[in-house]
Amino acid sequence: MTEQLKQLRDEIDKIDGEILKLVNKRAEYAQQIGIIKKSDTIYRPEREAQILSRVRQDNPGPLEDTRIAQLFTEIMSVCRALEKSMTVAFLGPQGTFSEEAAIKRFGNAITTLPCDSIDAVFRSVESDNAGYGVVPVENSTEGAVGRTLDLLLQTSLTVCGEIQLPVHQSLMASQPDLTKIDKIFSHPQSFAQCHHWLQTNLSGISSTAYINTSSNADAARLAARDEHAAAIASKRAADLYGLAICAENIEDDSKNTTRFLVLGTQEVEPSGKDKTSLVMSAGNYAGAIHKLLTPFSEHNVSMSRLESRPSRTSLWQYVFFVDIEGHQKDKNISRALEELTKKATFLKILGSYPAT
Numbered sequence: 303m304t305e306q307l308k309q310l311r312d313e314i315d316k317i318d319g320e321i322l323k324l325v326n327k328r329a330e331y332a333q334q335i336g337i338i339k340k341s342d343t344i345y346r347p348e349r350e351a352q353i354l355s356r357v358r359q360d361n362p363g364p365l366e367d368t369r370i371a372q373l374f375t376e377i378m379s380v381c382r383a384l385e386k387s388m389t390v391a392f393l394g395p396q397g398t399f400s401e402e403a404a405i406k407r408f409g410n411a412i413t414t415l416p417c418d419s420i421d422a423v424f425r426s427v428e429s430d431n432a433g434y435g436v437v438p439v440e441n442s443t444e445g446a447v448g449r450t451l452d453l454l455l456q457t458s459l460t461v462c463g464e465i466q467l468p469v470h471q472s473l474m475a476s477q478p479d480l481t482k483i484d485k486i487f488s489h490p491q492s493f494a495q496c497h498h499w500l501q502t503n504l505s506g507i508s509s510t511a512y513i514n515t516s517s518n519a520d521a522a523r524l525a526a527r528d529e530h531a532a533a534i535a536s537k538r539a540a541d542l543y544g545l546a547i548c549a550e551n552i553e554d555d556s557k558n559t560t561r562f563l564v565l566g567t568q569e570v571e572p573s574g575k576d577k578t579s580l581v582m583s584a585g586n587y588a589g590a591i592h593k594l595l596t597p598f599s600e601h602n603v604s605m606s607r608l609e610s611r612p613s614r615t616s617l618w619q620y621v622f623f624v625d626i627e628g629h630q631k632d633k634n635i636s637r638a639l640e641e642l643t644k645k646a647t648f649l650k651i652l653g654s655y656p657a658t
């Protein structure tokens with residue numbers, strides 16, 4: 303070993319000693335905070351969002367901001383786990399993008415609860431089998447996830463966070479020879495996200511050989527059992543189910559991103575940069591929607607999303623899912639919501655939470 307290499311490694315050893323002391327000191331403080339919070343909710347999304355935003359802002363590099371955020375998410379995850387263990391439900395099995403999203407938000411020091419369906423994720427949190435649930439709500443290529451919207455309408459749960467996850471799809475199979483493939487398993491959303499790629503690169507496989515599965519990790523699991531099958535799923539699913547990657551990044555839009563919601567039972571305090579999600583409906587008359595939207599423009603509230611969905615109560619009646627910028631405790635938003643209560647035939651605030 304050269305003298306210079308030894309010197310640099312000695313410096314790293316000293317720094318590791320400091321980091322070790324400091325992270326444990328941090329963990330002790332978190333433990334003390336846990337005692338003060340007693341039976342109160344341990345997980346505070348607004349505080350964690352503020353910490354992540356501060357470390358990103360103060361980051362001198364060379365580590366990238368996203369890497370720093372990953373590191374601090376894991377530090378907070380282990381500190382939180384010292385206060386209380388936490389179970390997070392998501393659309394399983396292991397290896398789904400929903401699982402990736404859950405770990406992106408909560409870190410690895412959690413107990414994960416893979417569920418068979420979006421309904422089961424809601425049920426797990428409603429019945430207290432999990433403290434939190436992670437469900438997909440929209441994709442930048444394919445739009446809204448209808449089932450999530452329908453369940454949000456009925457649930458007693460609150461939305462206490464959002465997670466944006468870049469989604470890169472891979473084609474995988476138990477053996478790398480694509481000429482042997484006669485069927486492809488995947489989730490309908492993933493097929494749609496890769497539509498153009500499939501038509502261009504696998505035109506020999508008829509679309510009748512596209513088999514829908516309940517998740518793309520499930521597609522990988524099925525493809526692992528059949529040498530004539532391929533799956534479209536994440537690289538992580540290929541690793542988990544021992545499949546070979548035949549093609550990477552096959553999504554038609556390289557910026558393909560899915561937005562997930564964190565479901566819980568708490569009201570989240572303002573973080574300084576928040577979003578509020580709500581669902582409302584108007585009467586069935588000319589100008590009804592315009593009337594619903596005026597309180598937002600009058601109180602200078604920006605709307606980041608408006609999605610309509612059949613109300614499922616009567617024919618051609620719709621509910622509107624709206625995301626606005628800010629927290630329901632902000633003055634302009636609470637005033638707008640007060641007016642909206644008078645104008646809407648139905649209004650449900652799903653929650654305010656840190657915007658990502």
Ligand SMILES: C=C(O[C@@H]1C=C(C(=O)O)C=C[C@H]1O)C(=O)O
Binds near residue numbers: 336347350382
């Ligand atoms: C330590 C706390 O508990 C949790 C852990 C946090 C952390 O490690 O910084 C932050 C917020 C909470 O989710 C706290 O509430 O401050």
